Amino acid sequence: MTRELHSFPGGLQMPTFKTLSDQEMSILHPLPERLILPLQQHIGIPSQPCVSIGDKVLKGQTIARAFGYVSVPMHASTSGKIIDIGDYPVPHPSELKAPCIVIESDGEDKLFDIRPTNEYASVDPKELQDVIRECGIIGLGGAGFPAHVKLNEGVENAVDTLIINGVECEPYITCDDRLIQEKASYVVAGTRMIRHAVQAKHCVIAVEEDMPAAYAELEKLIDDDIELVKVPTRYPAGGEKQLIQVLTGKEVPSGGLPIHAGIVMHNVATAAAVFRAVTRGEPVISRYVTVTGLVEKSRNLQVLLGTTVKDCIKACNFEADENCRVILGGPMMGMHVTNPDVPVIKTTNCILVQENIPRLPEMPCIRCGNCVDVCPVNLLPQQLYWFAKTDNTEASQRHHIFDCIECGCCSYVCPSNIPLVQYYRYGKSQIAAEERRRDGADHASARFAARNERLQKDEREKQSVKEEKRIANQKEDKQSYINAAVERSKAKRALNKKTLEDTNKDD
Amino acid sequence: MEQGAFIIVIPMIACLLAWLMMPFDFRTNTTLRKRALVERLNALLPQTQCGKCSYDGCQPYAEAIASGKADINNCPPGGDETIRNISTLLGRDMKKLESEHEQQLQQHVVLIDEQICIGCVKCINACPVDAIIGAAKQMHTVISKACTGCELCIAPCPVDCISLVPVNVEIKKWVWTKPQPEFEVST
Incomplete structure (x- = not known):
């Protein structure tokens, strides 16, 4: 049975430049001397360091814990010593610094004691999610949303279809293509595990039409339980909502989530990471990265997280200077980084080196449509x-x-x-900033109101004490008040004397 | 003569009836509507209570705008954004910030130099949002999360230990820059 494919509006057909890098077998990037690991590599709350400067760590050891639900732990990419916990440049369009843990490698790459989970099929889906979370798995396709959150949605809602997204639609990027070709068994096994974790009725692995080698590899391994679909090459067919539309014809409503249409989607790299996490207890500490563009030898590298972008480019026999610009991600959605010392993180899928041609000047909109x-x-x-x-x-x-x-x-x-x-992007961040300012104003106005109330209350109390005194002075005759006090004191003294005599008598 | 009187009286009665048939709050709506307007204007102001508009706080300034006594471009901490929002609400033209004020592009908070502070409580009394903690002859400090950067505590300090510092930009609060085209259509 073949699935009837649908379409999404708009989109583009453009040169893909994929052959630059998809022919070569990927290679392991050599162990770098220093690894910089940002505490926030995912969407959500940054993780919290659980090691201190000077600690010795082993490869795969947890060095930062998840903080809150939408957060994942982080692991050491190699064995060595923690030399710093502080702010370093991170891959972000702002080019600002953010908290990172820096590891100096000891060159031994010694593995931490990791525990595999056997027989995933008999394990409770909930437990499988915990394993996936503990191994720091996030959406490796680019968005970086913690994977366990999407799996949990599946447990709470009925999942009709699980889609494993291998549609790498952006030009130049071939890391998923190479991953499928080289580790197809991981992808397929990981897919079955995710399916078990979300209890999905149907399961689809989707690849693009221009990935015949990857398709062939997958076809060898799947049974009737998984559908393998070729999706026509058109950008951005690999977008979550676009792929759902292509495969099911359903449109995820504005502000809605795929789960509302009974769909959960994960990337092929995420599936492979799930396989490693479950069968070997291996956390996410490395990934496939396409290094392409101007570099002499375009290819995919298996890079340890925390390796600098500069090192990756150097591994492809190229030295980035001011005549070229480095883009993390693809040419359509990637971000331009001026500092090549930023590290590769969990969501870095591609390093594209392009010629630094000045942008054509922006002209007025002619409303061409x-x-x-x-x-x-x-x-x-x-x-x-x-x-x-x-x-x-x-x-x-x-x-x-x-x-x-x-x-x-x-x-x-x-x-x-x-x-x-x-x-x-400017408009979106402006809206968010405006919201923050409004929250700040609400906070300030609440504090202002509380202060005014407090001042008024103090004033009222002061007034009432004054008033009481005034009334007391007016009403009572002062002399009789003094006399009464003298009487009271005399009586008390007499009583004291009497009790003293009584006790003396008893003795 | 009598017919002429009818011509005047009948429309008058009709008008009175129509007025009586209106919902009650519609009849008294001038005050109600004005109060609602003041509230909406106040909600657009930054609530720093800094008094830079020459009024005692945001609410009094909102009242002055609503009654037409003050212009809409006198709030420096709100800047262009506040002026734009108010102009949209009132259906007026966008204006530049009054030239006597300085445009505040970055958010600031105050910082007390705790080595110099003598614990005189003057800044605590000046802070409109209770963002300074401390007691008489004890060291004071600023809760920077609650500080609005209104600067009202700086002048009363007898030892000048309060300074204005810019708030650090974090990645989470970073805003994309707006593209600046070289060519613009002249209007």
Whole structure:
């Protein structure tokens, strides 16, 4: 039975440049001297260090614990000594520093005591999720959402279809393609484990039409329990919502999650990581990274997390200088980094080195509508552009700016070279900043009100004490008040004397 | 003569009836509507209570805007964003911040130099949001999360131990830069 395929609106067909790097067998990147591991490599709350400077750690040992539910632990990529816990440059468009743990490798690469889980099929799905969480598995496709959260959704809701996403639609990137070709058995076994963890009725592995070698490898291994589907090559078919639309014809509503349509989706690399975690207890400490573009030898590397981008480029016989620019991720959605000393993290799928050509100047919008035709989520890019440009946050929210997946199709086709996606990113972060400012104002106004109330209460109390005194002075005759006090004191003294005499008598 | 009187009286009675038939709060709506407007304006202000607008706080400034006594561009901590929001609410044209004020581009908080502080409590009394803790002759310190950067505590300090420091930008609070095109359509 073959699945009937559907389509998504818009999208682009463009040169893929995949043959640059997908022919070569991947190689292990040599052990670097120093590894920089950011505490936040996933979406959610950063993990908390559980080692201190000077500690000796082994490969795979937990060095930072998950903090909160939407968080995962982090592990040492190799054995060595913790030489610093502090702020270092991390792969982020802001190019700001963030807390990292730095390990100096001892060159032995000695493995920590790791425990495999045998016979996953007999294990409770909940337990399987815990294993997956403890091994620090997050969505390795690029978004970096903790995998156990998506699995848990499956336990609470009925899952109709589990989709394993091997549709690597962005140009240049071939890390998933190579992973499937080299580790197809991991992917298939991991898929079965995830299926068990979410108790899915159906299970699909999707790859792109232009990945015939990967398709062939998978085809050898699957049985009737898993459907293998070839998806037509069109960017961004690998986007979560777009792939769901292609495979099922269902559209995930605005603000909704795939689980609301009975679907859970994971990346092929995540499936392979699940296999390693369950059968060997191996945490996520390395990944496939495509190094391509200008480099002399484009290929995929198996890189330990924390290795610098500069080292990866060097491993492909290239030295990045000011004549080229380095992009982490693909040419459509990736981010430009100026500092090549940032580390490879769990979500780094590609390092693309391009010639540093200055951007063509941005011209005025001519309302041609090309961007509308290619938008895969049916937004109105030119309207959103005007709203973001004029800081009209209310209107851009009304036009669903948060449904934009930042795929870059609109910027790609724009004849006026308008960096549309950058406008949307600016608009989105502006809305978030405005919300933070509003929260701050609410907080301040609550404190201001509490203070005023307190001051008023103090004032009222002061007044009432004054008033009482005044009334007391007026009402009572002062002399009689004094006399009464003298009487009371006399009586007390007499009583004391009497009790003293009584006790003396008893003695 | 009598007919002429009817011509005047009948429409008058009709008007009175129509007015009586209106819902009660619609009749008294001038005060109600104004109060609601003040509340909505106040919600758009940054609640620093800094008094830089020359009013005693955000609420009084909102009242002044609502009654037309103050212009909409006198709030430096709110900056362009606040002016834009108010202009949208009131249906007025966007304005630049009043030139006597300085545009605040970065958020600031105050910091007490604890080595110099003599514990005089003057800053504590000046803080509109109770963001300074301490007691008489004890060291004071600022709860930076609650500080709005209104600067009201700086002037009263007799030993000048309070300074204004910029808030560090974290990755979580970082904002993308807006593209600056070289060519703009002149309007």
